[in-house]
Amino acid sequence: MADKILEFVHTSTGKQIAAALGLPVPPMLKRAKAGYAEKALANSNALVGASAFGPVATAVVKALNAMGAAIKVSADLAGLDGVKQAAANAKVDVSISQADNGVPENVYVLDVTAAANVADLRLLYDFFNPRLRKVPSNSRIVVIGRPRGDSKDALAETAQSSLPGFIRSLAKESGKNGTTANLIQVKTGAENGIEGALRFFLSPHSAFVTGQVLPVVGAPKGVKITEFSEKPLTGKLAVVTGAARGIGAAIAEVLAREGATVIGVDRPADESTLGATMSSIGGIACPLDITDADAGNKLAAVAAGAVANKGGKIDIIVHNAGITRDKMMRNMAAHLWDMVLDVNLGAIVRCNDQLLAGDAFGANARIVCISSIGGIAGNAGQTNYAATKSAVIGYVDAMAKQLEGKGISINAIAPGFIETQMTAAIPVVTREVARRLSSLSQGGLPVDIAEAVTFMASPLAAGVNGATLRVCGQNLVGA
Ligand SMILES: NC(=O)c1ccc[n+]([C@@H]2O[C@H](COP(=O)([O-])OP(=O)(O)OC[C@H]3O[C@@H](n4cnc5c(N)ncnc54)[C@H](O)[C@@H]3O)[C@@H](O)[C@H]2O)c1
Known part of the structure; x- marks a missing residue:
């Protein structure tokens, strides 16, 4: 969803009106x-x-x-x-x-x-x-x-x-x-x-x-920090969950821009959107519900079939798929609690466990999980969501120590307010407040998360492990 105020104050009329009224002008980010x-x-x-x-x-x-x-x-x-x-x-x-x-x-x-x-x-x-x-x-x-x-x-x-x-x-x-x-x-x-x-x-x-x-903190065991090269993900196989739209689609695009072959995963009900996103970047569509009890093994099989010539190992996995089912704790039905916990957390843990047990990761693999500033600051009505996003931060910290000896690294990105269908559903006044209360006075775009994920997935972040990086324009809501 577009930020109409940001667009308007950067037109010539908008600039004059903002100056006359003394309104703050959010900067146009480069x-x-x-x-x-x-x-x-x-x-x-x-x-x-x-x-x-x-x-x-x-x-x-x-x-x-x-x-x-x-x-x-x-x-x-x-x-x-x-x-x-x-x-x-x-x-x-x-x-x-x-x-x-x-x-x-x-x-x-x-x-x-x-x-x-x-x-x-x-x-x-x-x-x-x-x-x-x-x-x-x-x-x-x-x-x-x-x-x-x-x-x-x-x-x-x-x-x-x-x-x-x-x-x-x-x-x-x-x-x-x-x-x-x-x-x-x-x-x-x-x-x-x-x-x-x-x-x-x-x-x-x-x-x-x-x-x-x-x-x-330094690279995991056996991983070398290499000299910079352009298109640093050339030859890498990357899996992105929730890739049909929003942030996941942007992540798939930026990983592909840097040279990766992307397997995009999304719910079977979203197969046609997923197919369109993947064909635009030469990726592979994998319609799969990540809460499927066997999702990790199924992904390993798709990867093995996709690029059999290089062993079909997964070099990068981005656990992006996520949902909200907001209700005050006192009014929350048990199934809404269970659903959010399973999609945002249980599925990530199960999937990684199966991929590790099945030896499906390539050498120096990089795992990136999507958290949220909601998991850091908490929001009324989001106890289920915030619990999962907070758990993701602890998960990457704990798993980094476990996986270090295997040469695999794991990090998280915690988005702030990002202009997507998820945030378009927020009531207008709350949305406007959430947007402006940041050091950059605006919400982010899906590409901002995609850029940070791509950094974490690339050799540029070879020395980073167990970290959670917020991409939020320093939003006060997550302070
Ligand atoms: N938009 C924001 O401002 C914001 C802020 C903080 C964190 N996040 C996180 O970023 C991630 C992406 O958010 P978004 O705004 O792009 O959301 P979105 O709703 O636009 O997209 C989420 C995608 O995940 C897919 N998905 C959901 N459940 C799935 C399942 N069981 N199996 C497979 N795919 C499934 C959906 O079909 C959808 O394509 C989520 O983890 C979200 O919690 C978003």
Whole structure:
């Protein structure tokens, strides 16, 4: 469903009316128009800072250089030394920021992994304060820190713990013009996973992701973090449930755009819509109710038949199919509780168990589950739905530990308000409130979820495991 207010305020008449009435104008987000490109930042000026020279500053300079960004450092010395040394070692040119000459940067990356006490946090102020008045629309800010438990020093842990609060506030301050701000928490030793995460967060593929914290913990056993290549899913076989329409159809399209062969699953009653979606991307339609007690085994058989020449193993599965049956708990019939629990949770667990038992996953397989911010914040009338979506977050965390030794990773995406048939059914006032109460003042599109799922399903996220990433424009409803 289209956001008519967003469209109107970006027409010339709409702009005049909004200005005359002093109405806030939601920014027009710049989304990716094509797949991941090697030199994705070829036209970008990236201001880079680091609290010290070290493996993270080195990885950041290497990644930005590989993406083709012009690397700038601050003339006022904020975070200068670590970057200069990393750049000199890598023989990468850096130049002084042009912001003071009226050419502001549109990419900001600050490595504060070495911040180990309260005084070290001053770098956050020194780096960002002089810049933020001139940030162009749709700019990208990424701060890099360490996750909780990375250091044995209580003061260092305290300093690092400031970062989630800092980034959430910076995202709220910067979102008015479509700028996003996110935090990567990289575990010591997992620095080679930074490039993939930066390629996502610094690009238009993450237009609706802001105020979030992504842990980079390292690849599962036996999995190598590979150099970037365009169409990173070439040769991969991906299964997407609930693929006939909405978010699932968008996920199938973006996975196919990046090179995957997609098996789309949906209820037999939706076979014709599913067929149309799959034929538009050269995918394979698989009409199947995911609550079928044997759904995992049936999927394994379809995969084996689909690409028998490569063993028919599943490289990616996206558990997207989901339903709502909203009722206040006190009025909820037992069958509505059972139905939502089974579609949104029971089916995922059964399906994965059968695929694992049947050895149906390929090497380095990636599982992505769809949660919801409703599972984080809770909504009146959604006890059944929120219980399942909250359980998905715990499930990926627990399963990541179990599957790590098998080389399989599992993560979740938690969408916020996304313009689909599901949200079109929300009463108009509630819908308008849910849309606007976010740092980006609008709902997301199915493609925003599809981009985040594709990131998690790709080698770009090889260092990410057991994580749940919210794609919600920093919606206050899920705060
Ligand atoms: N739209 C949002 O704002 C939003 C927000 C948070 C989370 N989500 C989650 O995103 C996912 C997709 O949501 P959507 O908005 O695209 O919903 P949707 O209702 O438009 O699409 C869901 C798809 O799943 C299919 N499906 C349902 N039950 C199935 C079953 N038993 N077997 C096979 N297929 C089945 C449906 O036929 C449909 O094609 C869901 O898990 C939903 O909970 C959506």
